[in-house]
Amino acid sequence: MEIKVIKNIMQKYQDLAQVNRSLLDSYNIFSINIMSSPGAGKTTLLEETISLLSGDVKIAVIEGDLMTSRDAERIGKKGVPVVQINTQGGCHLDSSMIDSALKQFNLADLDIVIIENVGNLICPSTYDLGEHEKIVVISVPEGDDKPGKYPVMFQEADLCILNKVDLLPYSNFNVDNFLQDVKKLNPDLEIIKTSAVTGEGMDYWGQWLKNKIKK
Ligand SMILES: Nc1nc2c(ncn2[C@@H]2O[C@H](COP(=O)(O)OP(=O)(O)O)[C@@H](O)[C@H]2O)c(=O)[nH]1
Numbered sequence: 001m002e003i004k005v006i007k008n009i010m011q012k013y014q015d016l017a018q019v020n021r022s023l024l025d026s027y028n029i030f031s032i033n034i035m036s037s038p039g040a041g042k043t044t045l046l047e048e049t050i051s052l053l054s055g056d057v058k059i060a061v062i063e064g065d066l067m068t069s070r071d072a073e074r075i076g077k078k079g080v081p082v083v084q085i086n087t088q089g090g091c092h093l094d095s096s097m098i099d100s101a102l103k104q105f106n107l108a109d110l111d112i113v114i115i116e117n118v119g120n121l122i123c124p125s126t127y128d129l130g131e132h133e134k135i136v137v138i139s140v141p142e143g144d145d146k147p148g149k150y151p152v153m154f155q156e157a158d159l160c161i162l163n164k165v166d167l168l169p170y171s172n173f174n175v176d177n178f179l180q181d182v183k184k185l186n187p188d189l190e191i192i193k194t195s196a197v198t199g200e201g202m203d204y205w206g207q208w209l210k211n212k213i214k215k
């Protein structure tokens, strides 16, 4: 009986994810779910992406954190619509939270909705929020061994961003080992190397995102 209840809850989240995706589709909006450990550089990448694409592309951001609205304040300063979700201890966002957040935006005026998930390489990987693509961000100081340790995240991802490449000269991060490990888990996963600080790779990433716009 208990198992049945759990199943029903999961089905509810899955159905709502589909509702979110259909809503985004009806407005021709492309949506991504960005996941990483805390501090890999998600918010910084978003700040720089907004600077890079503003004018051309209309972006809104949903920020997920356990507590505080610090990331939403950072994104708000960039002049785009932003909603902060506080999970109050929850380790991932779910589709009902995204449903509530989407209601805060004027969807007719958007090209892209970017979701910054709670910092964590485990829980967020298996929750469908209704996004179109999942992006995993790994940063150089975390070490090159993370794909093997957190395989589901890399198996579920549609794109991998290797951030903080400006720190490679000061680290023992082995890019070849990293690429090989990722390939074993997800042979077709594209990897973009970036530095949100020096701007390396940011034009390529901006173009990747622009190519996904549906209108
Ligand atoms: N050296 C370097 N630092 C970065 C880069 N991207 C982000 N950071 C720094 O990493 C820290 C965490 O960044 P933040 O964007 O808040 O990470 P988040 O927790 O994933 O959102 C901040 O001090 C950023 O300035 C990068 O490409 N290179």
Ligand SMILES: [Mg+2]
Binding pocket: 042, 043, 044, 071, 116
């Ligand atoms: Mg952040």
